[in-house]
Amino acid sequence: MSSPVKIPFKSLIVLSKQGNTPIYLQIARQLINAIQRGVLITDTQLPGSRALSEDLGVHRKTVIAAYDELYTQGWTQSIPNKGTFIRNRLNNDLPDPIKYDSDYLASYPKKTGFSFKQRILLDRPIALSTCHLAFSDGLPDTRIAPLDRLAKIYGGVLRRKTSVRHLGYSHLEGNEYYRDSLAYYLNNSRGLPIKKENILTTRGIHMGIYLASSVLINTGERVVVGNLSYYIANMIFQQAGAKLHAVPVDKEGISVEAIRALCEKETVRMVYITPHHHYPTTVTLSAERRIELLNLASKYGFIILEDDYDYDFHYTSSPVLPLASADSQGMVVYIGSFCKTLAPGLRTGYIIAPQNLIEEIGRFRRIVDRQSDMLMEQALGELLTEGEIHRHLKKAIKVYEQRCTHLSTLLKNELSDYTSFKSPPGGLALWSLWKKELNLMRISKNCAKYGLHLPQTLLYQNELTTAMRLGFGDLNTNELTEAVHILKQSVTESL
Known part of the structure; x- marks a missing residue:
């Protein structure tokens, strides 16, 4: 039977007093984790309660409670005059014991151990951003x-x-x-x-x-x-x-x-x-x-x-x-x-x-x-x-119409050399056509440097179309002014 001296239990069990989980359960669960992953194999002897309590810096009764939990769940067995041992609960055809590694115990698997169908069409199309401003797809303003x-x-x-x-x-x-x-x-x-x-x-x-x-x-x-x-x-x-x-x-x-x-x-x-x-x-x-x-x-x-x-x-x-x-x-x-x-x-x-x-x-x-x-x-x-x-819609429509007009005026005054558009009759986004020589992805990257997120899903560029769908509903007039200023700067830098 394995000696408990060979296994560094003090490093194997990492306790935290910040959470709500009792210390004895933390000890029990981490030992179970080690058993399930093959670090503690069948017939491994656990340290005595006094020795482990000294190693971990906890009361002996805490370790006894943890051992009781392991025994109740069927993970250990007690042999008179010898000590507590890992029970033969797992399959006998286990692979060779895994060498102890704290990273192995602390991490969750990064990949599955089985294959499955992956669909490209379900890729997440919307990139996350930390920019302080963003043109959306036409979202409402939750602030109102x-x-x-x-x-x-x-x-x-x-x-x-x-x-x-x-x-x-x-x-x-x-x-x-x-x-x-x-x-x-x-x-x-x-x-x-x-x-x-x-x-x-x-x-x-x-x-x-x-x-x-x-x-x-x-x-x-x-x-x-x-x-x-x-x-x-x-x-x-x-x-x-x-x-x-x-x-x-x-x-x-x-x-x-x-x-x-x-x-x-x-x-x-x-x-x-x-x-x-x-x-x-x-x-x-x-x-x-x-x-x-x-x-x-x-x-x-x-x-x-x-x-x-x-x-x-x-x-x-x-x-x-x-x-x-x-x-x-x-x-x-x-x-x-x-x-x-x-x-x-x-x-x-x-x-x-x-x-x-x-x-x-x-x-x-x-x-x-x-x-x-x-x-x-x-x-x-x-x-x-x-x-x-x-009643909310009556108020909101006035706000959104004002923002639609403001964005249209900004684009006309600041970017008329590069874009053409027709103010939409409604909705929360504006469709704008841009000069074909512009690289919209490059403009998007330039915008990000100045704190404006211009998502890829708003950009339409192929042999026939160079266009952007710019949402205005969730940006107030000051935010729209700043966003268009950044957009103008990013367009000129992309040329």
Whole structure:
């Protein structure tokens, strides 16, 4: 049997008095860790409790408690008149004992010991940055969100005795009160003649696209997207096994003529659109094309997946009603959220569709997400009912319109020699075209030197396009002024 003298237990066990874990458990767990990793092998004798307590500088009773824990869990055995030994708990076909190494014990494996499928299309597209300023993809400003009111309502929901019904599991497609309130809100704001049975709550737009795609798309089926289109939606469709077919987008939105021509030759399963403000170019799908697209869907039997990611923000006129509001044949699946309306961290989205599809997607969702956040949905339902979200939007739209105008003025005054653009009719981002000789990645690197993060996902550069999508919603006027100043300096340095 191995002698305990050969093993440096004082270095093997590192104790911390800062955490909440009792010292005896720290000793026991680190010894178990050493056993599991093969540092302490079968039949190794542990030091006596007195000797180990002196080595570790702890009370003897602490070591005895640790040994009792090891024995209770079945890791050790006591042999009368000999001592405590590691039990033969592990497989007899263990590899040769591992030489003691403190780094080996302290670290978690960097790689798996098995192979698995790795998908390039799921690479994280957004780089993190420590810059003090950043152009976003069109995020809202959480500093102006009605969080105080939401917190008060949410706290009230938690304190109610009746809220206990929201704390258990639910087989519903979301909080019933919230879905009732949401149906009323969407009917008034978007002209959607729906009931709660037509709503499935999600945790944002991406989850909605993923759920709908997983249920509706089979491997090899064709999905039509715009050229250009939303890169994350494209990744989701590819993950579902779809074949993507890109069609042109012009000043009136996605080309319906191109979709018609494709349908005459191929079977199309789904057309993905962001009609209110096309992503990334921000153009609005014209009324004529909306009607024509609905007619084509009815004729050729394809699904229209309508992503209305920033419907609430429109500056020059009343927002154009969604295609779903005019859908009489059940061809449109409508996806929206309050992530832009309130804050991205509040993962609150929804899918609108005929009831039979909502029930099917609901069954699928329960596999990956047991249920929605019933308490938060109750609070959001009350925000909707009391009109707080409507009041917030009225204020927020004025703020965002001012920022849109300010960014447009800055770009025109400071960078008109390099870029051209049209102020967007709404949304939280501006689409700008740049001179082809500019290297956008070089400009992005220059911006980072001066504290401005210009993410790669906002840059579009190929043989035909040199463009940037610049979000203005989450930057106030002073921040926008500084950001454009840095952008101008970075552009001139890149030439």
